[in-house]
Amino acid sequence: MSTRLARKFASLSLITLLWLISSPITEAHHAVLRFNLEEMTATADRIFVGRCLSIEETEELIAQGQMPVTRYTFEVVRAVKGKLTKQVTFSQLGHPSHRAFGKGGEITMNGRAVNADTFIHGMTEYHVGDRLLLFLIPNYLGGKVTYPVGLYQGAFYISRMPSGQELARNGINNLGLFTAAYNGTSMFAANAKLVFPERDNPLLEGQGLSSKSQSMVSKRGALPLDGLLELVDRINTAHGGQSGAIVSSVKGGTIQ
Numbered sequence: 221m222s223t224r225l226a227r228k229f230a231s232l233s234l235i236t237l238l239w240l241i242s243s244p245i246t247e248a249h250h251a252v253l254r255f256n257l258e259e260m261t262a263t264a265d266r267i268f269v270g271r272c273l274s275i276e277e278t279e280e281l282i283a284q285g286q287m288p289v290t291r292y293t294f295e296v297v298r299a300v301k302g303k304l305t306k307q308v309t310f311s312q313l314g315h316p317s318h319r320a321f322g323k324g325g326e327i328t329m330n331g332r333a334v335n336a337d338t339f340i341h342g343m344t345e346y347h348v349g350d351r352l353l354l355f356l357i358p359n360y361l362g363g364k365v366t367y368p369v370g371l372y373q374g375a376f377y378i379s380r381m382p383s384g385q386e387l388a389r390n391g392i393n394n395l396g397l398f399t400a401a402y403n404g405t406s407m408f409a410a411n412a413k414l415v416f417p418e419r420d421n422p423l424l425e426g427q428g429l430s431s432k433s434q435s436m437v438s439k440r441g442a443l444p445l446d447g448l449l450e451l452v453d454r455i456n457t458a459h460g461g462q463s464g465a466i467v468s469s470v471k472g473g474t475i476q
Contacts (some may be wrong), residue, residue, distance in 0.1 A: 252342070254400035255370040256422075257448075258415035261455045263369045263406040264355035267301035268464060269378070269449070270294035270308070272350045277315045282364050288315050288338040289365060292346055294354075299464030300449060301456050306466055310356065311365045314340035344368050344375045344391070351378040353388050353445065378445055387442035398422040398437045413458035414451070427454060 261267065276291040289311045296304050317332035317339065327336055344367060346352065355374035356366045368374030372391030380386050388394075399417050402409040409416075414424045423429075423437045432447035433454075453463065 252370055252373070253403045253405065254396045255373050255403065255405070256400040256415050256417055257397045257451065258412060258455050259400075259402050259405060259407055260355050260369045260374055260397075261301070261452050262459055263357060264374065265302055265358045266304060266308075266356040267299075267354065267452060267456075268294075268296050268304055268308070269298040269300070269353050269445075270296045270351070272346045272348050272352070273307065275316075275346070275348060280311065280364055282313075282361050287313065289313055290315055294352075296466055297351075298449070299466050300353075300452055301461060301464045303465050303467045305469060312343055312367050313361070313365045314338055314343050316343075316345040342371050344372050346375075352376060353378060353448070376448070379442070386445040388445045388448050389442040393441050394443055397443075407459075414455050423451075429454065 255263065271294060272292060273295050274293045276293075278289060278291060279286040280289045281287075282289075291309055291311045293307060293309045296306055296308055315335060315338040320333040327333065353376040355369040357369055357374075359366050373396075374390070376388035376390045376394075378386055378388050398415055399422060401417050402412065409418075414427060416422050416424060421437065423434060425434075430447065430450060432444055433451045436443050436447055436451070456463070
């Protein structure tokens with residue numbers, strides 16, 4: 221990247237960072253608005269379980285300049301909210317970190333090498349083979365890019381236990397999924413249907429939820445994926461949303 225473009229990207233990164241801080245959608249890494257599961261579900265326009273197939277670091281014409289973006293392609297295993305093709309591609313602003321080799325002059329963060337000209341701190345990263353439950357916000361910056369709701373909060377990495385049970389955990393160990401107050405991004409506490417953070421039992425009873433879903437409010441850390449998906453489905457339906465669907469094409473088959 222040329223010095224001129226690097227300066228332009230640095231300016232855009234600052235603008236984006238300030239927008240993330242002030243926007244009701246989310247905030248920057250060190251002052252992120254917390255999302256409970258209901259508001260996270262209401263804020264996302266696409267929710268799906270998928271596996272990362274490929275990563276492409278490239279540039280995109282954004283804000284009258286070529287800016288670094290990373291295109292991720294996922295195989296959709298289950299569409300929870302929104303119409304999605306079997307393979308979806310979406311772009312996030314910036315380039316991810318890479319393996320650090322301990323060379324002089326290398327800039328590292330959490331043991332990973334980063335490029336100060338193209339790296340955005342707090343932006344979620346994925347690797348080929350990763351399996352995730354993703355909650356993506358509507359595209360922004362002219363429809364070019366997206367990111368998970370609340371940055372790392374809306375990206376749940378899926379692991380499989382020796383027993384075969386699948387667990388889901390986001391970047392803050394699922395903190396606040398049932399206890400974070402509504403922040404007003406896309407709904408207010410008065411519009412809550414299932415999650416009531418101020419109550420001793422924050423999950424509304426009598427909704428026909430399985431015991432696995434009902435017991436999640438008392439668990440710390442990773443949560444059963446099937447119970448989490450059941451609850452997200454129920455929240456989406458309670459807010460009048462349609463169940464997700466895998467379709468043959470959506471605007472040419474690509475979601476950016």
